[in-house]
Amino acid sequence: MKFHGVKIEDREWIGGYTLIRYRWDGAIEPGQFAMARVAGYPVTFDPFLARPFSFYDHDGETASLLFEVRGRGTALLDDAPDRIEVSSPLGRGFRINGANGPVALLGGGIGVAPLKVLSRRLDALSVPHDVFLGFADARYAAVAGEFPGAKVATVDGSAGVQGTVLDAAPDLTRYTAVYACGPNPMLAAVKRAAGEDAFCQLSVEERMGCGNGSCNGCVVPVRDGGYVRSCIEGPVFDAEALAW
Amino acid sequence: MKFHGVKIEDREWIGGYTLIRYRWDGAIEPGQFAMARVAGYPVTFDPFLARPFSFYDHDGETASLLFEVRGRGTALLDDAPDRIEVSSPLGRGFRINGANGPVALLGGGIGVAPLKVLSRRLDALSVPHDVFLGFADARYAAVAGEFPGAKVATVDGSAGVQGTVLDAAPDLTRYTAVYACGPNPMLAAVKRAAGEDAFCQLSVEERMGCGNGSCNGCVVPVRDGGYVRSCIEGPVFDAEALAW
Amino acid sequence: MVVRERLAGEKLAVELCGIALETPLIPASGTLSKEALGEVGSVYGAILPKTTTPRARAGNPPPRIAETPAGMVNSIGLQNPGVEKFLEGLDAFDLGVPIFVSVAGDTVDEFVALCGRLAGDPRIAAVELNLSCPNVEHGGLTFCAGPASAREVIEACRDALSSKPLFAKLTNEGVVANAIAAEEAGADALTVINTIPALTIDASAQTILVRGGLSGPAIKPVALRAVYDVSRAVNIPVIASGGVSTGTDVAEFMLAGATAVQVGTASFVREPEEILSEFSEYLDRMGTTASELTGAL
Amino acid sequence: MVVRERLAGEKLAVELCGIALETPLIPASGTLSKEALGEVGSVYGAILPKTTTPRARAGNPPPRIAETPAGMVNSIGLQNPGVEKFLEGLDAFDLGVPIFVSVAGDTVDEFVALCGRLAGDPRIAAVELNLSCPNVEHGGLTFCAGPASAREVIEACRDALSSKPLFAKLTNEGVVANAIAAEEAGADALTVINTIPALTIDASAQTILVRGGLSGPAIKPVALRAVYDVSRAVNIPVIASGGVSTGTDVAEFMLAGATAVQVGTASFVREPEEILSEFSEYLDRMGTTASELTGAL
Numbered sequence A, B: 001m002k003f004h005g006v007k008i009e010d011r012e013w014i015g016g017y018t019l020i021r022y023r024w025d026g027a028i029e030p031g032q033f034a035m036a037r038v039a040g041y042p043v044t045f046d047p048f049l050a051r052p053f054s055f056y057d058h059d060g061e062t063a064s065l066l067f068e069v070r071g072r073g074t075a076l077l078d079d080a081p082d083r084i085e086v087s088s089p090l091g092r093g094f095r096i097n098g099a100n101g102p103v104a105l106l107g108g109g110i111g112v113a114p115l116k117v118l119s120r121r122l123d124a125l126s127v128p129h130d131v132f133l134g135f136a137d138a139r140y141a142a143v144a145g146e147f148p149g150a151k152v153a154t155v156d157g158s159a160g161v162q163g164t165v166l167d168a169a170p171d172l173t174r175y176t177a178v179y180a181c182g183p184n185p186m187l188a189a190v191k192r193a194a195g196e197d198a199f200c201q202l203s204v205e206e207r208m209g210c211g212n213g214s215c216n217g218c219v220v221p222v223r224d225g226g227y228v229r230s231c232i233e234g235p236v237f238d239a240e241a242l243a244w
Numbered sequence C, D: 001m002v003v004r005e006r007l008a009g010e011k012l013a014v015e016l017c018g019i020a021l022e023t024p025l026i027p028a029s030g031t032l033s034k035e036a037l038g039e040v041g042s043v044y045g046a047i048l049p050k051t052t053t054p055r056a057r058a059g060n061p062p063p064r065i066a067e068t069p070a071g072m073v074n075s076i077g078l079q080n081p082g083v084e085k086f087l088e089g090l091d092a093f094d095l096g097v098p099i100f101v102s103v104a105g106d107t108v109d110e111f112v113a114l115c116g117r118l119a120g121d122p123r124i125a126a127v128e129l130n131l132s133c134p135n136v137e138h139g140g141l142t143f144c145a146g147p148a149s150a151r152e153v154i155e156a157c158r159d160a161l162s163s164k165p166l167f168a169k170l171t172n173e174g175v176v177a178n179a180i181a182a183e184e185a186g187a188d189a190l191t192v193i194n195t196i197p198a199l200t201i202d203a204s205a206q207t208i209l210v211r212g213g214l215s216g217p218a219i220k221p222v223a224l225r226a227v228y229d230v231s232r233a234v235n236i237p238v239i240a241s242g243g244v245s246t247g248t249d250v251a252e253f254m255l256a257g258a259t260a261v262q263v264g265t266a267s268f269v270r271e272p273e274e275i276l277s278e279f280s281e282y283l284d285r286m287g288t289t290a291s292e293l294t295g296a297l
């Protein structure tokens, strides 16, 4: 896997998340991701693997990633003085079905990440869309400020309605398309709420080894039987294709 | 092993070597060493071990280490932005035998490191001493500028006399004490040149695991048979005690 | 060491069981997908796709991978489309260098049937038997759990393959005894080693994360010892696998006795091209060639 | 998980073969010298000095250690002053917690003589047999090379030790079969695992650097699998060893089934105190205690 070094232009902390920006002028599709890590190979091989992150935003010149510090990979990225290494763009992003809306965007926790650039794309196509975001608490929910008009739910009720993102959303069957990103159990709930015939696309979250289809580590079970790699066939899947 | 973080006050490149200074007000004996590494445990365990470095200088407030970049441990220390971790002071340093000189100090390559603080101590005790330094070439020999009056030899003849440090030194038997640091083969040559009855002390260089006597990794063979740990019984030994 | 002038090609070339390889690097089975072939350019002396089995295998449910200190544990479960679909898609792996094929079966008969199926395919330069998969006829012990079972499957496959070179891929446990048995049974080369059995636990969730095989830089010293010991115990070429991550690692494995060197997990985090160029610089610095390095310790 | 209030003492305490340990941590044999005892405070539940042998051993010539990715390889060669000098100096290891003593011999008789010598010493709470040293009567294979030789030495030592608990320290290769044999032979607990055979090469010098055993974080997933499998195969306590470097590692090994956990190589680069306090925080976060954790997976 080829990585290239990028210089971090700036770093911002929004609620419980870290936002980093770097110059990057390639093209991306909303929902595509980057494998990222701090520089250092081959001087250090620990941590060993890069970590997958959705593109949060991209304006043609500057790309940004929004992430939550969970373990040592993200802790190092949060600390990294000014250079990180990325490999991107990877995977298949959200497909926009041409219906003229309204469409629903749902994010659970850090699942909010790919919705910004998706919302930007929908704006460009003049597709009206509603954004629904669920968080653990008000601290994380602060990032909702980046999505004007978004409806918010928090598990502890400290911001927005109390409950999960689905408690913040109305009947999803009334939307011509539903896009969601978040923990797998949330995605399964969104799939059910969207209904059988819905155009519903889910960005799944699996542990990744390589990001380029080589390791078969990042699979999700599919309706047709067996497993497919989320880094190549995904991370965005038609809800109906998934076996959950 | 307990390490503590120190802030690097400044960093200088002298010839082929790197000099780093940090505030440290403990006491040290010339010839004692520190185990040093870049910060990062337990977020990263690679490189795994700290590296031993002689104290180059210490004025009661600021300690300094002088090192050559050889592999990844020293490469990281050379790069480390502003914080490293050290465990010190370790080992037994040079013993000053009370004779009032003149004494000889010999350094081979980076073996020059512990001679600065030793020279400072001898000055304080008003013991006259001559310094002889051997290097690969003029680039490394530049550090001799830190030792006014030192005689220099280089293997390629690009500075000082051509040859090893012993080619720069006169008959060593005329000194009341001989102190040397450098690669083990050089130390063995100094031992021979100093003669059987000399007061001759050698600072040896072995790979170290722990620095506190626990691993038995850093041993040198001794005349009485068997091996002793250079991090505890050394790194400075009476030449006569060594089995080489 | 005499410094000689050579063509770059001569410098890196090695010969393995009569097969000319432009470089001693080979991708380790299961670590290079079709989709990633574009990234490898002319780095590899041969291509070796993921192990194929008689029928399609879905593989294990996720999570399948977990990071560990300087390595990772995987439990993919030999996900693959089965040998027939595999052969239909084999042309995609044609980068103009020899193609080796890795096979695994649940029984000796399945191994033999696979070798028989591949024996006549001119696109395939050699076959690697993945002997670390469980032998269902022997209570789930792997085919290389001991010299007797390794010998049985290799002898049978040797016949079935007719003239194609047969590589036996061995695990670390008992590797020297198995290597000697494999040579006697007719293996043309030995791939040493596969992943090392390991386990990861998620302490927060208090659950097992992945039970599988450890690979990556962490296992390099173990693989190096296996390659060294096996090279001294047999007279057939040894292909190294286990933690190769830098050009220096390639040199170390060749010094230990390897004729060719597989790059596996490290290709997830580095470009194989970097590893080859580091190795090439090493050869220049030492004034030697890849083929001279083998066992030069 | 029920959150309970406890005294710190109760939280960390475990019982091992009837011996009360204030914490589940024990230094791994050969990784804590007398000189470093001052650094360990009250971190350890017991003290375990370096293996002692019937006569003094000089150990191997340097180089004895080499760093590897997230680990190190050592070949110390059991340097020690011999059991009599060792016992003369044993009081230095008295930190007010139980003292375990590790022994190794070249033959079964030597093991038995060592155990006989220690059996009556009231300062010694238990004896650990280092079974990964070579058995000179069996062509240099280690005492735990197979169930038969492990059984022989353990049975003989069990008798010689009279009532003192006997721990058998096993290597990774064949660990489950050896563990079952060790339990049958009368071992009271099993220490799992020792270092893993490995090799390091200096590519620039084209020489072997160190041939010895791999330890450190690199081997943690391998040790974790061994502890998990052995815990499920025997009914005696398992003491974990292999790569323990953080409080989370301690938790993982206890979840896998360990009753106590040895800290070895990691103590060269971290203060054991940090590992214990990370583990203590883990227990608080999970609202559990050390003894409840064993096998709670």
Ligand SMILES: Cc1cc2nc3c(=O)[nH]c(=O)nc-3n(C[C@H](O)[C@H](O)[C@H](O)COP(=O)(O)OP(=O)(O)OC[C@H]3O[C@@H](n4cnc5c(N)ncnc54)[C@H](O)[C@@H]3O)c2cc1C
Pocket (backbone or CB within 6 Å): A033, A051, A052, A053, A054, A055, A065, A066, A067, A068, A069, A070, A071, A072, A073, A074, A075, A110, A113, A114, A204, A205, A206, A207, A208, A235, C067, C202, C204
């Ligand atoms: C396609 C894709 C896009 C993603 N986009 C984002 C994003 O934009 N922002 C963001 O913060 N995170 C995103 N994630 C999740 C992110 O990759 C993980 O949070 C990250 O890998 C954790 O690394 P770590 O070293 O901090 O944690 P580790 O130390 O590796 O693990 C800490 C905890 O995080 C969980 N975890 C680890 N890896 C993953 C993973 N790949 N998926 C899910 N959980 C994991 C584990 O359960 C573990 O308990 C994405 C994941 C995928 C697959």
Ligand SMILES: Cc1cc2nc3c(=O)[nH]c(=O)nc-3n(C[C@H](O)[C@H](O)[C@H](O)COP(=O)(O)OP(=O)(O)OC[C@H]3O[C@@H](n4cnc5c(N)ncnc54)[C@H](O)[C@@H]3O)c2cc1C
Pocket (backbone or CB within 6 Å): B033, B051, B052, B053, B054, B055, B065, B066, B067, B068, B069, B070, B071, B072, B073, B074, B075, B110, B113, B114, B204, B205, B206, B207, B208, B235, D067, D202
């Ligand atoms: C008591 C003592 C004091 C020392 N003082 C200094 C000093 O003041 N300045 C300085 O630059 N160096 C000093 N050294 C040597 C220094 O420790 C090594 O150069 C350093 O450990 C190399 O680390 P690395 O990661 O860069 O190299 P590695 O990648 O570990 O190895 C690179 C090369 O360096 C050599 N090497 C590695 N470790 C050692 C070692 N411990 N001793 C000798 N050679 C080694 C190896 O042969 C190897 O080929 C001292 C060593 C000792 C034992």
Ligand SMILES: Cc1cc2nc3c(=O)[nH]c(=O)nc-3n(C[C@H](O)[C@H](O)[C@H](O)COP(=O)(O)O)c2cc1C
Pocket (backbone or CB within 6 Å): A214, A215, A216, A217, C028, C029, C030, C031, C050, C051, C074, C076, C078, C102, C130, C169, C193, C194, C195, C214, C215, C216, C217, C219, C241, C242, C243, C244, C262, C263, C264, C265, C266
């Ligand atoms: C994700 C993954 C999948 C693997 N799949 C296979 C396989 O299908 N067949 C096989 O023989 N080895 C397989 N291996 C083992 C590798 O080929 C290699 O022998 C091992 O990983 C050690 O080398 P490394 O440390 O360079 O990865 C796999 C390894 C990994 C990491």
Ligand SMILES: Cc1cc2nc3c(=O)[nH]c(=O)nc-3n(C[C@H](O)[C@H](O)[C@H](O)COP(=O)(O)O)c2cc1C
Pocket (backbone or CB within 6 Å): B214, B215, B216, B217, D028, D029, D030, D031, D050, D051, D074, D076, D078, D102, D130, D169, D193, D194, D195, D214, D215, D216, D217, D219, D241, D242, D243, D244, D262, D263, D264, D265, D266
């Ligand atoms: C330098 C060193 C010396 C060791 N000496 C011994 C020993 O004398 N007896 C023994 O049983 N194990 C010895 N070991 C093995 C350790 O006790 C431990 O089982 C092994 O290193 C794995 O644990 P770790 O990864 O925590 O170090 C030694 C290990 C090291 C690194």
Ligand code: FES
Pocket (backbone or CB within 6 Å): A207, A208, A209, A210, A211, A212, A213, A214, A215, A216, A217, A218, A219, A229, A230, A231, A232
């Ligand atoms: S991350 Fe390796 S195949 Fe998807």
Ligand code: FES
Pocket (backbone or CB within 6 Å): B207, B208, B209, B210, B211, B212, B213, B214, B215, B216, B217, B218, B219, B229, B230, B231, B232
């Ligand atoms: S470095 Fe461990 S005993 Fe000296």
